[in-house]
Amino acid sequence: MHIIVCIKQVPDSAQIRVHPVTNTIMRQGVPAIVNPYDLYALEEALRLKDRYGGRVTVLCMGPSQAEAALRKALSFGADEAILVSDRAFAGSDTLATSYALAAAIRQIQKDMAVDLVFSGKQTIDGDTAQVGPGIARRLGLQLLTYVSKIEGIDVEKKEIVVHRRAEGGAQILKTRLPCLVTILEGVNEMRFATMGDMFRAARYPLKVWDKDAAGIEDIEKVGLKGSPTVVAKVFAPQPRAQKAERIETQTGAPADLAVTLLAKLFTRYPHIEREIRKQAG
Amino acid sequence: MAEKFDAIVVGAGPSGNSAAYVLARAGLAVLQIERGEYPGSKNVQGAILYSHALERIIPDFREDAPLERHIIEQRAWMLDDDSYVGSIYRSNAFNRPPHNRYTIIRAQFDRWFSRKVQEAGALTICETTVTDLHMDGSRVVGVQTDRAGGSVYADVVILADGVNSLLARKAGFHGELQPRDVALAAKEIHFLPESAIENRFNVQGGQGVVIEMAGKITRGMVGTGFLYTNRESITIGIGCLLSDFQESGISPYALLEQMKMHPAIHPLIEGSEMKEYSAHLIPEGGYNAIPAVYGDGWLMVGDASMFVNGIHREGSNLAMTSGQLAAETVIELAKEGRPMTANNLARYRKKLDDSFVIKDLKKYRRMPDILEHNHQFFTDYPEFLNRAAHTMVTVDGVDKKSKEREIRSGLVTRRSRLGLLGDAFKLWRAFE
Ligand SMILES: Cc1cc2nc3c(=O)[nH]c(=O)nc-3n(C[C@H](O)[C@H](O)[C@H](O)COP(=O)(O)OP(=O)(O)OC[C@H]3O[C@@H](n4cnc5c(N)ncnc54)[C@H](O)[C@@H]3O)c2cc1C
Numbered sequence: 001m002h003i004i005v006c007i008k009q010v011p012d013s014a015q016i017r018v019h020p021v022t023n024t025i026m027r028q029g030v031p032a033i034v035n036p037y038d039l040y041a042l043e044e045a046l047r048l049k050d051r052y053g054g055r056v057t058v059l060c061m062g063p064s065q066a067e068a069a070l071r072k073a074l075s076f077g078a079d080e081a082i083l084v085s086d087r088a089f090a091g092s093d094t095l096a097t098s099y100a101l102a103a104a105i106r107q108i109q110k111d112m113a114v115d116l117v118f119s120g121k122q123t124i125d126g127d128t129a130q131v132g133p134g135i136a137r138r139l140g141l142q143l144l145t146y147v148s149k150i151e152g153i154d155v156e157k158k159e160i161v162v163h164r165r166a167e168g169g170a171q172i173l174k175t176r177l178p179c180l181v182t183i184l185e186g187v188n189e190m191r192f193a194t195m196g197d198m199f200r201a202a203r204y205p206l207k208v209w210d211k212d213a214a215g216i217e218d219i220e221k222v223g224l225k226g227s228p229t230v231v232a233k234v235f236a237p238q239p240r241a242q243k244a245e246r247i248e249t250q251t252g253a254p255a256d257l258a259v260t261l262l263a264k265l266f267t268r269y270p271h272i273e274r275e276i277r278k279q280a281g
Numbered sequence: 282m283a284e285k286f287d288a289i290v291v292g293a294g295p296s297g298n299s300a301a302y303v304l305a306r307a308g309l310a311v312l313q314i315e316r317g318e319y320p321g322s323k324n325v326q327g328a329i330l331y332s333h334a335l336e337r338i339i340p341d342f343r344e345d346a347p348l349e350r351h352i353i354e355q356r357a358w359m360l361d362d363d364s365y366v367g368s369i370y371r372s373n374a375f376n377r378p379p380h381n382r383y384t385i386i387r388a389q390f391d392r393w394f395s396r397k398v399q400e401a402g403a404l405t406i407c408e409t410t411v412t413d414l415h416m417d418g419s420r421v422v423g424v425q426t427d428r429a430g431g432s433v434y435a436d437v438v439i440l441a442d443g444v445n446s447l448l449a450r451k452a453g454f455h456g457e458l459q460p461r462d463v464a465l466a467a468k469e470i471h472f473l474p475e476s477a478i479e480n481r482f483n484v485q486g487g488q489g490v491v492i493e494m495a496g497k498i499t500r501g502m503v504g505t506g507f508l509y510t511n512r513e514s515i516t517i518g519i520g521c522l523l524s525d526f527q528e529s530g531i532s533p534y535a536l537l538e539q540m541k542m543h544p545a546i547h548p549l550i551e552g553s554e555m556k557e558y559s560a561h562l563i564p565e566g567g568y569n570a571i572p573a574v575y576g577d578g579w580l581m582v583g584d585a586s587m588f589v590n591g592i593h594r595e596g597s598n599l600a601m602t603s604g605q606l607a608a609e610t611v612i613e614l615a616k617e618g619r620p621m622t623a624n625n626l627a628r629y630r631k632k633l634d635d636s637f638v639i640k641d642l643k644k645y646r647r648m649p650d651i652l653e654h655n656h657q658f659f660t661d662y663p664e665f666l667n668r669a670a671h672t673m674v675t676v677d678g679v680d681k682k683s684k685e686r687e688i689r690s691g692l693v694t695r696r697s698r699l700g701l702l703g704d705a706f707k708l709w710r711a712f713e
Contacts, residue, residue: 031319031322031388068319192428192429194429194430194431195409195429195431195433199404202404202405203404
């Protein structure tokens with residue numbers, strides 16, 4: 001089985017600050033990490049490899065620094081890593097990115113057929129959750145989003161059974177391969193790489209594909225030109241004026257505490273009190 | 282199968298990076314192991330970079346190293362509760378390249394240095410902790426890491442694992458670190474727009490200011506505070522002997538909070554936004570606390586060896602130079618085909634003795650003891666100096682001669698004639 005995992009290098013959003021004067025995001029000095037959602041996808045792919053055998057290829061589009069993200073993926077046990085990197089891709093939005101990644105996956109397929117493509121649920125810097133589905137559409141793959149568990153794969157029949165979080169409940173779905181799966185966060189825990197894997201990752205001769213190697217046919221479809229998204233405005237949300245209040249819970253009976261809390265709630269939101277009294281008749 | 286290298290360097294701080302870089306450039310097979318997520322992720326430093334030590338290792342470092350500001354002005358403040366007296370040295374000569382000192386952000390600087398190390402050909406592995414040394418009798422032959430299949434071997438292991446080297450302690454190379462030999466420093470980085478920094482510190486372009494502080498801010502403990510200007514942020518911190526923190530029960534965080542409220546300091550950071558808080562130990566035991574720094578199959582560099590000059594707040598430069606000297610020792614022995622025995626590695630200590638590292642530490646060898654036993658340097662003197670200045674500059678109709686008399690008698694009541702003479706003598710001996 002051949003699994004491709006698409007990963008992205010993102011700035012660690014926990015450490016990002018908004019410039020107080022210009023209101024822009026201060027990226028300088030913010031460490032880059034593998035998009036945390038993608039790591040769940042990678043671990044899930046590695047588990048399938050452990051169960052059914054095969055190969056895991058990680059694929060990343062980004063600047064040369066994204067090499068670090070790919071090496072990290074290799075250290076966890078991915079077999080191959082490809083960085084799709086070209087000036088022509090600068091400024092790509094989700095539409096252009098999915099076009100470029102789909103092209104690269106077609107190239108990979110020439111070498112070895114692909115059964116599954118994984119991606120994270122979304123990225124922490126863009127939060128769009130559009131790239132995975134965009135790739136599936138372009139490659140004509142079955143699309144399984146928000147997958148919480150992979151029940152199993154029938155290698156003979158080329159079928160997969162997954163649990164999917166859906167509005168109002170869970171779905172158990174069976175579909176045929178090849179397909180694209182986006183994985184929910186928190187469904188697994190990334191393994192701890194062995195020393196051997198660390199060495200392999202550090203020494204691995206990374207494959208870097210430019211636009212030609214990645215098989216980009218229409219240059220108008222990548223980079224800024226291929227990106228219809230317009231960022232109309234960036235602003236930092238104003239902190240809310242309401243202050244949190246601290247209530248001592250160590251002393252006093254729970255019932256008294258409940259009464260205090262209700263009283264505070266009712267003073268702040270009188271309509272809730274009215275509503276409750278009305279319901280109570 | 283376990284791998285074998287010519288040298289293993291434990292740690293990717295300034296000492297480890299220097300050692301690994303010099304070794305790799307000489308063509309040795311080098312493995313560097315760092316426990317942090319990336320080099321610099323665990324490191325805490327002011328930070329002032331002293332160019333000279335790095336220049337000897339990477340002469341053209343200025344071309345791409347992440348440097349914040351070059352220092353053109355040094356202030357030294359003695360603080361009382363709501364005043365300070367101080368000195369300032371500012372010179373246009375510091376504006377002429379090559380610059381002598383820079384402020385840096387360690388997390389960025391260490392990553393840059395590590396990239397150089399890797400480009401030079403060393404293999405750097407992060408997020409991996411060395412948990413033990415592999416010994417063959419008394420000889421170090423490799424390291425054990427916390428990963429599965431984690432043994433790696435080498436002809437020589439360079440311990441660059443920083444202050445409180447657990448490895449050295451485990452292997453019996455040092456004893457337990459003494460609280461009187463280390464300072465605990467708390468530090469914050471505050472974001473402040475470039476224009477605000479230029480206005481508040483009277484600088485332009487890439488110029489920067491350093492303020493070193495002593496006095497009431499340490500509440501009687503042996504220690505100092507500092508404030509450095511970065512490009513778009515201010516680094517502010519304070520450190521005192523761990524033994525003093527233990528005795529006083531004051532928390533480093535509370536001490537820093539209080540320091541930030543000092544009327545002379547607060548306006549400098551007012552309106553800034555805190556970016557990070559961190560705390561770290563600084564080895565301050567000086568010359569007398571230096572442990573054995575070499576043995577069969579191993580060398581120790583940087584903070585692990587207590588190579589910090591607390592008086593001048595220098596550490597990273599001693600770390601870099603010791604790393605370089607350790608690497609050069611290994612390269613020489615390898616070229617001569619000699620084994621990495623304690624006898625042969627003793628050359629490293631000789632090189633250190635001939636360098637500023639040991640010479641400076643030796644010069645101030647009495648200092649830690651004197652400061653530890655004479656807290657008046659951190660209490661009475663700053664207070665006295667401030668009161669004296671206050672008396673002199675207050676115009677109130679009292680004649681100047683009487684003012685001088687008042688100041689003198691104030692000093693003697695605080696510290697007695699003999700005490701004063703004694704203090705002067707101690708300081709003279711310490712700086713002699
Ligand atoms: C608040 C503060 C301000 C300072 N200001 C200045 C200044 O302005 N100028 C100056 O020159 N010096 C300054 N210093 C001192 C300077 O930071 C140190 O002297 C210097 O960092 C020492 O370098 P090092 O490489 O020996 O140790 P470190 O920088 O501490 O590096 C040690 C490295 O080893 C790693 N490590 C530790 N144990 C293991 C293990 N078992 N396995 C794998 N990796 C391990 C650590 O993660 C770390 O990255 C300051 C220090 C502090 C705390």
